[in-house]
Amino acid sequence: MNMQNAPDIRELSYAEAIREAMDIALGSDERVVLMGEDIGVYGGAFQVTGDLIDKYGPDRVMDTPISELGGAGVAVGAAMTGLRPIFEFQFSDFATLAMEQIVNQAAKIRFMLGGAVSVPLVMRFPAGSGTGAAAQHSQSIEAWLGHVPGLKVIQPSTPEDAKGMLLAALEDPDPVMIFEHKILYKMRGPVPEGHYTIPIGKAAVRREGKDLTIVATSLMVHKALAAADDLAQNGIDAEVIDLRTIRPMDRDTVLASVRKTGRLICVYEGVKTLGVGAEISAMVAESDAFDYLDAPIFRLGGAESPIPYNPELEKAVVPQVPDILNAATELAQGRL
Amino acid sequence: MNMQNAPDIRELSYAEAIREAMDIALGSDERVVLMGEDIGVYGGAFQVTGDLIDKYGPDRVMDTPISELGGAGVAVGAAMTGLRPIFEFQFSDFATLAMEQIVNQAAKIRFMLGGAVSVPLVMRFPAGSGTGAAAQHSQSIEAWLGHVPGLKVIQPSTPEDAKGMLLAALEDPDPVMIFEHKILYKMRGPVPEGHYTIPIGKAAVRREGKDLTIVATSLMVHKALAAADDLAQNGIDAEVIDLRTIRPMDRDTVLASVRKTGRLICVYEGVKTLGVGAEISAMVAESDAFDYLDAPIFRLGGAESPIPYNPELEKAVVPQVPDILNAATELAQGRL
Amino acid sequence: MSDPNTPYAIRTYDAETLKDALRKMFLIRKFEEGAEDSYTRGLIHGTMHLSIGQEASAVGSCMSLSDADKITSTHRGHGHCVAKGADLGRMFAEFFGKEDGYCRGRGGSMHIADVEKGNLGANGIVGGGLPIAVGAALSAKRLNTGAVTVCFFGDGANNEGAFHEALNMAAVWKLPVVFVCENNRYGMSTSTEKSTAVKHIADRASAYNMPGTTVDGNDFSAVAEAVDTAVAHARAGNGPSLVENLTYRWRGHSKSDRNRYRTKEEISDWMARDPILHMSALLVEHKVMSEADVAALETETAQVIQDAIAFANASPAPTAAEATRFVYTDGEAA
């Protein structure tokens, strides 16, 4: 893991970092409640809430029935009337049941009411493939919510960001959707103690480089960094940007990098067509950075397919380090 | 309306053209059933089914309870077991309630079952703004479904296409989602008699031109054509492409045009960020047509906002003819 | 007044309260007639759902609510809004898409809310308000505000999954919420017989282990008695209830309705059971008001509507430059 922070900071897993953020929030603000399926004694399907119920009890760490639409709606109503719910979908796939409340209600209520009320709601979406759980438990739907004005959509890729951005989300007066890649939950990294926030809407340059820009999201950030190390050995100096926020997207950081490198690859796990990389690409292609482009903008996204069960097939449908390496090499050498 | 067909063909409204397609389907295939809310004696919220119930009865033209998720799921199950349902959402906004069945089931069942079964299902989504129905009745969500492998997603813009593409959808063994702009329902145009199909996946060049390419969808095709007429008077010769299908997108037609004109504007009503235009732009930016681009790729999409009620505001948040005209003029003159 | 044959409303409320209730019923009727008239004259953009004929349900259901209590409303929500104490001028202004409207012209008829009075808003999504109401009740319970939420919804909405999920959660968590179903026999064109497997929506209360009552929704006193009881039950910490008000909408579902799904006779039968006439008669019979008082009230409320329309007409329209304001709170001036 490529962290800016001093090495003496203790390490936590991504899941532990999120739990710590929720612990701080529950401890310091009585309005905060956690809601979700099996987040109580079970500790959550991915053990993110863990034992928080033992500390805060079932009124603060609420197990909901298996009722995603209703549960999300309860969270919306609660957020409108004084609570600060953090709602966990057990898998982001199940949020398909709750799109009505997320998109028609949470995202629009403030606007539709002319600013008369806000909906300070945080929702957490364990997302992505790699666990062998097949097509209905492995999707990446962040592009959908990124398309919805009124929402903010983030995808932290490190434990430090996971904690700091969740705490930022809780301070945000509007609904914030957090996509957490399941494969990241066990990844460890340094995490500052206590309360701190990392701003929503700011990308992070994880590696500076001059030959090409790789903009990646979530788990793909780590694959891009691994590829960049290999590329360096071949004399190609890649800049790796962790987008971190899908909505609102950090135009400035991405464009500055492209102006410098002249080449861009977008790496994301969601389906390529109409995925996050489409927006990154289009944002660059319509900007003044277009004039700096020395090559087409390459997108490396998920295959045009649901996620298969068989592990080899499952790997084949999302970008892997060698795919990034190949694409970057071709692009840097002007062969794309 | 800009039609390729002979002028002596009788004219129908877009809604009538769809109804005629459904009439032909109901009349020629006993497996076809229509399902939806108030599509029976009410004739549908937009009078698209009209009086079909009088001809085919309530077993073929089925009023469903107000149960979008369940209704969609019933359609999926029926399609898996021998029927050919055409399911109408009363407004596309209400499909947010049914995303689970559309995305997790209809789109994936064939894949998840290794090809053991298909889901020949047609769904119709009255979409878009302009009716003063405000934020929960005016959205454009075609980009969401365009992001979902397993679905085909179309947006016919003329009565002729509406009929021919619906009949093509019915012959398709896989689920086809049809987005129909509500403002188009009353638009009239020539429609061939009898059964014919217009292929899914093929864009139409509605106007040839050499100076710039405008790729537009649905209602925006007509706005783009109006703008193109004005542009012509200013000596700018725009090519207008009606994308017609969002998934799978007609790469060849778009790229050929861009290679010719070197300039591209994407015009679509959905929210700009992560909307259909993002994919059009990215598809071009990653292709060999990139080398032919003389200017950044301009996107004219919906504002980053829900649709407001007030009619002036409502107009302000989606592209209008003058917006297209201005953008095209700037682009053609190299001022973008 | 303690004669048990005396209707609940007469036994329970003082004269001022009863007059105010009738006044609100007049205001709802006249607001909607004014809205209809404005619509016909082309002043209104969009659609409109009128609740004329259902006034007793709206007003009767809000009798024991204070401004601290909440309601969630529906697409057919003008009545609820007035019943909860809204200003008619701001309602018309919203209808006209003006800056003085409750939503500053952004929401329109289907989204009118009055947060200060506890109306969390109409909703364009059938059933959309049901879980939101449960969320408001959860806030009340957790934050110990003592507030109760009344959740209005239609017979059509009772077949949405949201209904099931919301009622179940409210029951499991024993939340202070009252589900008020306004059963006007149709969801758009679809009758309850064709859409709903039970005769009465309140028959479904047993599936959530909560009290369920069906009352004549055109009888103000019956509605008030049922909902007051349910509100008291909720307020005492005993959890949710389901009350079904049997009523009828005189007008079409919206302006595009051809009324092919019902008969003229059915409509006129129900018009003969006008909830306002019924309420007026009750108050006259029990000498709360004279016939002349009622007539005066009618005249007074007609004037309120005229003034409200004038206010709305005079209100400025939002400017296109502000079309995307209010999407996010950040950087927004309060």
Add this chain to the structure above:
Amino acid sequence: MSDPNTPYAIRTYDAETLKDALRKMFLIRKFEEGAEDSYTRGLIHGTMHLSIGQEASAVGSCMSLSDADKITSTHRGHGHCVAKGADLGRMFAEFFGKEDGYCRGRGGSMHIADVEKGNLGANGIVGGGLPIAVGAALSAKRLNTGAVTVCFFGDGANNEGAFHEALNMAAVWKLPVVFVCENNRYGMSTSTEKSTAVKHIADRASAYNMPGTTVDGNDFSAVAEAVDTAVAHARAGNGPSLVENLTYRWRGHSKSDRNRYRTKEEISDWMARDPILHMSALLVEHKVMSEADVAALETETAQVIQDAIAFANASPAPTAAEATRFVYTDGEAA
């Protein structure tokens, strides 16, 4: 055999049918033990939901179904699949992600289907199969096939909106479908007491005006009687029913379960009520089989499982080049 004290199963089925039922129960148990073993040995990728302890529910519910009849199944669906006549080798092959699997390795345990035998598939979405089952019943009714659909779902699923919408539509349209709730007391870690406002899921049948029955789901005969009755009701054109089988899963929800939500005693109490022992005892008592026959059957089925595993191991894996095959039908070789 006409003694009314004789259990339903003994009165109703011939010896071969009863033996086959017990055989299927053994196969389910042993399939899952084999699956568990493979999982422990790292042969399985992904997750796994075992139904050990629930075998009577799966087999008893399919007794009066032919291959033309349909079922929809759940994430905990191995039992349903075997009960409906699946080949164990192809099931293991799917579990192992192989080309001979029912889904050619694309679906895995959570999506196993056997369309030829009428199993429309397990489902990864809790409640996802409920409306699909209603759709299959609609096809049967419209196309006059005479088929009935049995829809399996769990107690947890009963709180999904899909449950409500599906049951209501099935009832309104009088469709030939039987909703079989396998109430094993928990949805993952959440007990029905904590999640569900009624004691028994079948108590909700009245909200859909359909028959509802709760039976001992570990008693094969009781399950068969209840579901056979409901299937006959559906087949006769009388519409849907809801049957609730009270049962228990011995294993954790999935492999990651720490079992913190239930006691060891509860688990062992239920293990003492083993549906296979119960069924074996019934058949021995009524002289359908001897104890030796039962033992032989157990040995025989253990061998079937070994062969099935060997078949699955030998089956080729799909190749990455075909990763995106089967997304669309077009251009797909049959």
